[in-house]
Amino acid sequence: MRTTYLMFFLLISLGSFAQSTQLIVKSTGKGLYIEHKVIPKENWYSIGRKYEISPLEIAPFNGLSMDKGLSxxxxxxxxxxxxNFNQDLENKTGVPVAHIVGQKEGLLHIASQYNVTVAQIKKWNKLSADQINIGDELVVGFVKVTIPVLQSKPIEAAKVEKVVEASPSSVLQQEVKKSVLVVPVPTPASAEKKVEKQQDKVVEPKVEKPSKILENATVVAATPKQIQVDASANGAGYFSSSFAQQSKEGKPQKLEGFIYGVFKSSSGWDDGKYYVLLNSVIPGTIIKISVKGTDKSVFAKVLGSVPPGKESDGMSMRMSNSAASALGIIETNTALSLVWFN
Known part of the structure; x- marks a missing residue:
């Protein structure tokens, strides 16, 4: 009898899990959409590539600016x-997107809402009749994704049968074994290492706000043009490893021949933490600044865009005076090249 109850509980749980992994479509006055929660190392461009849509479409849809990074x-x-939204009846390419049935909604109403036919909805959802219930999740299309967003495969019958055939004691033993593996008890040695890592963690010094540090800027006039990308991580600076990591995740961008200036900063002189203000680049991006015709280069983190003002007129970038010193920039006509990834 207990085995029968266990079998029933497993089937209900598995069915609920399979149903909850659907992407749910929502709508506003701007159109249909799905929701995405930002994870570490994601930015406007990587999310756009994931869903095969330009970030220039995503940002205004959310009422946000790409100049501001994501959290x-x-x-x-x-x-x-x-x-990125496929509603082809025969070619079901992408991850299913579902509509949750509301009160007084029928197949005809839902079909007209998503500009498809009742036959399409019935085929995608394997419905033999027009009867649907409040709370049902009905597939109304497929979103194209470059990287899998979720596990949306239906649970195979063979796998369910295998679980059902197991006795209650063996199932409980397996769950206990999993919990032990998943939650290891830290040893004193590992605890000590954890403390050491926390002590070794370097806290970045507070950088002065752009309104205060953009004084005595030197200006270099030049004509913008593109250059060949040097994506090597050879150069000076605390952020060189971050640059190498970003080079694996984004597409190379390059710039040469631009107007730039220098601002005063207390950071970078001892720790190699160089900072820049750079237009049209997402804050947090690491750029490689190189002096043309030499092997001198440094890595700097973008804090934001160059603020408007007479002292910044026409400038595309401002870098900390510590970065300028590391590059050996003395003459104001020194030509630079920039490389970054997004």
Whole structure:
């Protein structure tokens, strides 16, 4: 009798899990969308590539600016448009997107809402009749994703049968074994290492706000043009390893021949933490600054855009005076090249 109850509980739990992994479509006055929660190392560009949509479409849809970076855990709306939303009856390419049935909603109403036919909805959801219930999740299309977003495969019958055939005692033993493996008890040695790592963690010094540090800027006039990308991590600075990591995750961007200036900063002189203000680049991006015709280069973190003002007129970038010193910049006509990834 206990085995029968266990079998029933497992089937209900598995069915609920399979149903909850659907991507749910929502809508606003701007159109249909799904939600995405930002995870570490994600930015506007990587999320755009994941859902096969330009970040220039995502940002305004959310009422945000790409000049402002994204926060871990932040929820943003991914628009469903022709480039990433597939509703082809025969070609079910992508991850299923579902509509949750509300009160007084029938198949005809839902079909017209998503510009598909009742036959399409019935085929995608394997419905033999027009009867649907409040709370049902009905597939209304498929979102194209470059990287899998979730596990949306239906649970195979063979796997369910295998679980059902197991006795209650063996199932409990397996769960206990999993819990022991998943939650190891830290040894004193590992605890000591953890403390050491926390002590070794370097806290970045507070950088002065742009309004205060953009004084006595030197200006170099030049004509913008593109250059060949040197993506090597050879150079000076605390952020060289971060640059190497970002080079594996984004597409190379390059710039040469631009107007730039220098601002005063107390950071970088001893710790190699160089900072820049750079237009049209996401804050947090690491850039490689090189002196043309030499092997001198440094790595710097972008704090934000160059603020407007007479002293910044026409400038694309401002770097800390510690970065300028590390590059050996004395003459104001020194030509630079920039490389970064997004």
């Amino acid at each position: 871990i855990g932040q929820t943003i709306k991914i628009p469903l448009i022709s480039s």
